Amino acid sequence: MPLKLLLQLSQRNLFRHRRRNIMLLLAICVAVAGVTVMNSLIRGFQYDMQEAAVANLTGHVKILAPGYLDDPNIEKSFALAHDWQPDLPADQLEGWAARIRIPAVIMSERETRGIQFVGIDPAQEHISFIGNATYTGERLASAADRRVVIGKELARQLETAVGRRLVLITQGLDGLNREAGFRIAGTYDAEGTGLEKQFVFTGITALQAMLDADVVTEVSIKFASHPKEFSIKQVFVEFFTGLDVLDWQELEPQAAAMFVFADAAVFIWFLIMMGALIFGLVNTLVTAVMERVQEFGMLRAVGMRPGAVIAQVVLESTLIMAVGIAIGLLLGWGFYLWLQDGIDLSQWAEGVELAGMRSLLVPRLLVEDMVLVAGLSLVFGILAALYPAWRAVKIKPLEALRR
Amino acid sequence: MSDVVVRCSGVTRTYQDNAVPVVALQGVDFVVKRGEFVSLAGPSGSGKTTLLNLIGGLDRPDSGTVEVDGVTLNDLSESELSDLRLHQMGFVFQSYNLIPVLSAQENVEFIMQLQGVAADERRERASSLLKDLGLASMAGRRPGELSGGQQQRAAVARAIVTNPVLLLADEPSANLDSGTTQELLELLRTLNERQGVTIITATHDPMVMGYSKRQVNLRDGEIVEDNSSRAA
Ligand SMILES: Nc1ncnc2c1ncn2[C@@H]1O[C@H](COP(=O)(O)OP(=O)(O)O)[C@@H](O)[C@H]1O
Ligand SMILES: [Mg+2]
Numbered sequence: 332m333p334l335k336l337l338l339q340l341s342q343r344n345l346f347r348h349r350r351r352n353i354m355l356l357l358a359i360c361v362a363v364a365g366v367t368v369m370n371s372l373i374r375g376f377q378y379d380m381q382e383a384a385v386a387n388l389t390g391h392v393k394i395l396a397p398g399y400l401d402d403p404n405i406e407k408s409f410a411l412a413h414d415w416q417p418d419l420p421a422d423q424l425e426g427w428a429a430r431i432r433i434p435a436v437i438m439s440e441r442e443t444r445g446i447q448f449v450g451i452d453p454a455q456e457h458i459s460f461i462g463n464a465t466y467t468g469e470r471l472a473s474a475a476d477r478r479v480v481i482g483k484e485l486a487r488q489l490e491t492a493v494g495r496r497l498v499l500i501t502q503g504l505d506g507l508n509r510e511a512g513f514r515i516a517g518t519y520d521a522e523g524t525g526l527e528k529q530f531v532f533t534g535i536t537a538l539q540a541m542l543d544a545d546v547v548t549e550v551s552i553k554f555a556s557h558p559k560e561f562s563i564k565q566v567f568v569e570f571f572t573g574l575d576v577l578d579w580q581e582l583e584p585q586a587a588a589m590f591v592f593a594d595a596a597v598f599i600w601f602l603i604m605m606g607a608l609i610f611g612l613v614n615t616l617v618t619a620v621m622e623r624v625q626e627f628g629m630l631r632a633v634g635m636r637p638g639a640v641i642a643q644v645v646l647e648s649t650l651i652m653a654v655g656i657a658i659g660l661l662l663g664w665g666f667y668l669w670l671q672d673g674i675d676l677s678q679w680a681e682g683v684e685l686a687g688m689r690s691l692l693v694p695r696l697l698v699e700d701m702v703l704v705a706g707l708s709l710v711f712g713i714l715a716a717l718y719p720a721w722r723a724v725k726i727k728p729l730e731a732l733r734r
Numbered sequence: 735m736s737d738v739v740v741r742c743s744g745v746t747r748t749y750q751d752n753a754v755p756v757v758a759l760q761g762v763d764f765v766v767k768r769g770e771f772v773s774l775a776g777p778s779g780s781g782k783t784t785l786l787n788l789i790g791g792l793d794r795p796d797s798g799t800v801e802v803d804g805v806t807l808n809d810l811s812e813s814e815l816s817d818l819r820l821h822q823m824g825f826v827f828q829s830y831n832l833i834p835v836l837s838a839q840e841n842v843e844f845i846m847q848l849q850g851v852a853a854d855e856r857r858e859r860a861s862s863l864l865k866d867l868g869l870a871s872m873a874g875r876r877p878g879e880l881s882g883g884q885q886q887r888a889a890v891a892r893a894i895v896t897n898p899v900l901l902l903a904d905e906p907s908a909n910l911d912s913g914t915t916q917e918l919l920e921l922l923r924t925l926n927e928r929q930g931v932t933i934i935t936a937t938h939d940p941m942v943m944g945y946s947k948r949q950v951n952l953r954d955g956e957i958v959e960d961n962s963s964r965a966a
Contacts (some may be wrong), residue, residue, distance in 0.1 A: 336847050344833035625830045632792055632827075633845060634820025636813060728792055732827055732904075 337639065341647040348619065354616060355615050356655050361710075362604045363659025366704050369600050372674075377593035378695055384586035385579050386460040387450070387526065388432070390551030393582055394566050395575045400582075405504055408546035409574060417552055418566060425553040428455035431538050432548050434487045435501035437481075437531055439489035444486050446485070446531050448501055450538030458553040460521055461532060468493035468517030477514035478535035482527025486518045495516055499531070505546040511541050535725035601704060609715045616648055616719035627723050628731020637724045644720035645713055652712030656705050667696045736804055739900055739932050740766035741790055745798035747784050747955075758784040758825070759955040761798070766934060770962075771926040773943045774936040776952035782936035789934065790823055790902045790921040791815040803899050820848055824893030826903040831889035832877040838888045839864065839873040845896050846894055861889045867921060883914030887921060894925060901925070903935040907942055 345352050381706055385391060401406035408431070417427050428451065435448035452474040456462035461480075471480055479497060486492060492513050500510045513533060521527050552567070567576045580587035620627070627640055673693040742764040749756045759781045766772055774782040787793040791807050792815075800807045803822060810818065820827070832841045842860040851859075864873050867887050871898055877885055882958050886906055893901055903922070907915040923945055925931045943949050951959035 333847055333850070336844075340833070340835065347835055626833060629827065629830055630833070631816070632790075632819065633825055633848075634816050634818075634823075635848060636816055639848075729787060732792075732830075 337646050338642050338650075339630055341650050344619065344623075344647060345651055348493050351615060351618070352651060355611060356651060356658070357653060358608055358611055359652060359655025360659040360662055362608045363656050363708060364662035364666065366601050366604050367660060367663025367696070367701065368670070368694070369668075370597050370700045370704070371663075371667045372692065373593050373596050373600070374695040374700065374706055375693050375700075377590055377675075379692065380586055380593075381579075381590055383522070384583040385464075386458075387583070388430070388459050388530070388551060389551045389579050389582050390428070390458060391555075392552045392567060392576060392578050394550040394567060394571050395577065396548065399573050399575070400577075403432065403434060403548070405431070405502060405542055405544060405546070405548065406506075406603075408504075408544065408548045410545060418570060420548060423555055425555045426455060426458040427550060428452065428458055429535065429547045429550045429554040431535060431542070431546070435499050435558065436498070437485075437489065439491040439495070440497045441490045442487065442488060444528075447529055448499055448538070450535035452535050453534055454475040457553055458551065460526060461519065461530070464519040464521050466517040466519050468515070471519060471532060471534055472516075474534045475511065475536045476516070479513040479531055479533045479539040480517045480519055481515060481531045482524070482529070483518045483520050484524040485531070486515070486526035488528070491515065501542070503542045509541055509543075562640075562646050570651075584633065597700065601707060605632060605708065605711050609711055612648065612652075612712065612715040613718060616644060616716055617722060619647065620644060620719045620723045623723075624726050624731050627726045628728045631726070632728035632732060640723050641720040644723050645716040646718035648712045648719075649709060652709055656708050660701055660705065663701075664696065667694055669731070670694050675676075737767050738765055738801075739768050739770075739803055740764070740934070741799075741801040742785070742789070742800050743801075745785070745788060745795045745800060747781075747788065747793070747795050759788075759795070762955070762957055764950070764957065766932065768932055769926070769930045770921070770948060771933045771944035771946045772935070772948045772950060772962075774934065774950050775938060775943050777938060778956075781955040782938075782952055784955075786902050786904050786936045788933065789900070791818050791826060819898070820845065822899045823903040824896065824898035826886065826889045826893050826901070826906045828905040828908045831892065832885060834877055835925050837874050837876055838869060838880065838884075838891075841877070842891045842895050845892060849896060851874060859895055860891070860921075863895050864888070867891050875880060879916075882909050883917060886910060886914070886918055890918070890921060890925075894929075894931060897951040899932065901931050901933045903933065905937055905939075906935060907937065907939050912941065913937070915941055 372468070379526070396407040396409050411429055417424060432451035433448055435446055437444050438448050451461065451471070453471045453476070466480070467483070471478065476510075481497070493496065496512050496514050497514050498510060500508055503509045519527070535547070547694075564576060564578050580590075598713070630640065631637070671694065673691040676692050742762055745759055745762045745764075746757070747759040749758055762785060764785070774785060776782055784793065788795055789802065790803070791810070794808065802818070805818070807815065807818070825831075832838075833844065836844060839860055843856045843862060846859065861870070861873065864870055867890070869884060869887055869891065872880055872884055872888075877888070880888065885959045886909075907918060910918065919942060922933055922935075926933050934947075935946065937943065948960070948962040950957055
C-alpha cells in the first residue's frame with residue numbers, strides 16, 4: 332500500500348469535513364499552546380527558584396568541614412592554601428568563593444539580634460546574591476575591609492544606619508568569645524527580607540584576624556553550565572579528602588524537592604490537557620469511521636488489506652495532530668515572546684517569597700520541552716486512533732455492502 | 735489454461751438472522767466458462783447476491799467448494815482472499831463503488847495503485863479507458879459531481895482497468911434509468927465480445943438479462959433454470 336496514496340486519502344478526508352476538523356484542530360492548538368506556555372512558566376519558576384537557592388551563598392557545590400551542617404561554628408573549619416584554585420577548565424567554572432560563616436550576635440545601641448556573620452572576599456562574590464545586590468552606602472572594598480555590610484531590613488530592626496558602629500560577638504577557635512566593633516559601610520537590598528535579616532558581611536581576612544584563625548568554613552563553587560549535568564562534584568570529592576562535598580540539592584533539600592516537583596508538574600499538566608483532548612479526538616475519529624462504513628467496506632471488498640485500513644485511520648489522526656502541534660507550538664512560542672519580560676508577581680510578594688522565588692516570573696522555553704510535547708502529542712494521536720482504527724477494520728465488507 | 739473460470743460444487747450458505755437460520759443457497763452446482771456473459775436472475779431474496787459474493791471471495795460457503803481460475807477459495811486465508819480480489823476480480827456494486835474524495839481518474843487508478851502499478855502506466859491506462867467509455871471530460875470530477883450513469887461507468891472502468899479474470903456486477907443498473915442502463919449494458923457487451931472479459935451479473939432487471947448470453951434463474955437458493963444447460 333503506497334504511503335502516498337494513504338496520505339492523499341487522509342488529507343482529502345480531513346478537508347472534506349472541514350468544519351468538524353477545524354474545531355478539532357483548534358482544540359489541539361489550544362492544548363499544545365497552553366501546555367507550552369504553562370511549561371515555560373513552570374520552567375521559569377523552577378530555574379528562578381534554583382538560581383535563588385544557589386545564589387543564596389550555596390553555589391552548585393560546597394565544601395564544608397564534617398559536622399559543620401549540623402553545628403556550624405568556627406571549630407568546623409579547614410585551612411585553604413592561599414594559591415588554591417578549583418581544578419576545572421575555565422569554561423566550566425563560573426566562579427568560586429571561600430568564606431567564613433559563623434553564628435554571631437549583633438548589637439546596635441538599641442537592639443540585639445542573632446545573625447550569620449560571613450567573611451568574604453568581595454572579588455569572589457559575583458557568584459552569590461551579595462555580589463549582585465544593590466547598596467545604599469558602600470560595598471566592601473576588599474578581603475581586608477574591616478567594615479560590615481548589613482541587610483536593609485536588619486538595619487531597620489537595629490534602628491541603625493550607614494556609617495554607624497555595631498558590635499559583633501562570636502566564638503573564637505579557642506572556644507572563648509571574641510567581641511569587636513565594626514562600622515557599617517553600606518546596607519544591601521536583597522530580594523525579599525529573609526536574606527537581609529540573616530547575613531552580615533565583612534572582609535574575610537578581617538574576620539580571620541578577629542578570630543585569630545587562618546581558616547575558612549566553606550568554599551562555594553558555581554559552574555557555568557546547567558547543574559543537572561554535573562558529575563564534576565566527584566573531582567572535588569577526590570581533591571578534598573576528609574571534607575564534605577555537598578551539592579545544592581543536599582544543601583537546599585526543599586528547593587531541590589521543588590525542582591523535582593516542577594519536572595513532574597510539566598508532565599502532569601501535559602497529561603491533563605492531552606487527556607481532555609483525547610476524548611474529542613477519539614470521538615471525531617469514530618464519527619469519521621462510522622460515516623465511512625460503506626467506503627471502508629467497499630475498499631476491503633476490492634482488496635485493500637486490513638493493515639492499510641488501520642494505517643489510513645492512524646494517518647488521519649497523526650496528520651491532524653501534526654498540524655495542530657505545529658500551529659500550537661508557534662502560538663505558544665508567540666505567547667512566550669509576549670511574556671518574555673516577565674510577569675510581575677510583587678502583589679503576591681509574600682507567597683512568592685515563601686516558594687523561594689523572586690517577584691518577577693520570567694518564562695523559560697526549553698527546546699527539549701517543546702520536543703517532548705510534540706513527540707508525546709504525536710504518540711497520543713496514534714494511541715487515540717487505535718480504537719477507531721479497530722472499529723474500521725471490524726467492518727465486514729459484506730455487511731457494509733448490504734446497506 | 736483451463737476453459738472453466740468458475741466452478742461451484744454443492745454450495746450451501748445459511749445465514750443466522752436473529753438465531754433463525756435463513757437458507758440462502760442450497761446445493762448449488764454452477765460452472766462458468768471463460769468469455770461467458772452470465773446473468774443470475776430471480777426474485778429478491780433468491781440468493782443471487784450470496785452466490786456472487788461466494789464467487790468473489792467475499793464470503794465462504796457452509797459446505798461445497800468454490801473454485802476460481804483453478805484455485806479453491808475454501809483453502810485461502812482472509813489476506814489471500816483479499817489479494818485474490820485485488821488481482822483477479824473486478825467488482826461493480828449496486829452503489830457506493832467510488833471513493834468520494836478521489837476524482838474519476840484517481841478512482842480508476844486506485845486499484846492499480848494498490849497493485850503497485852507504476853504511475854505513468856496507471857495514468858495512461860486510466861485515461862485511455864475513461865476515453866473509451868466516453869468519460870474523458872469527466873476524469874477530473876469527483877463522484878458527487880457525476881450522474882448515476884457516469885458513476886457506474888466509472889465503476890466499470892475501475893473494475894476492468896486491471897484486466898481481471900472475472901467481472902462481477904451486483905444489480906449494476908438498480909439506480910439507473912433505462913437509457914443509462916442501456917448504455918451500461920452496451921459497454922458490458924462490448925467488453926465481453928471485444929476483450930473476452932468473463933462477466934457475471936446478478937439482476938432482476940429483464941433488460942440486463944436480455945443483454946447476457948446465458949441466464950441462470952434462482953429460486954429459494956436453488957438453480958431452477960439455466961438456459962445454457964438447456965441449450966447444451
Ligand atoms: N447477512 C445476512 N444475514 C441474514 N440473512 C441474510 C443475509 N444476507 C442475505 N440474507 C438472506 O438470504 C437470502 C438470500 O439473500 P440474497 O443473496 O441477498 O438474495 P438476492 O440477492 O437474490 O436478493 C434472503 O432471504 C436474505 O434475507
Ligand atoms: Mg441482491
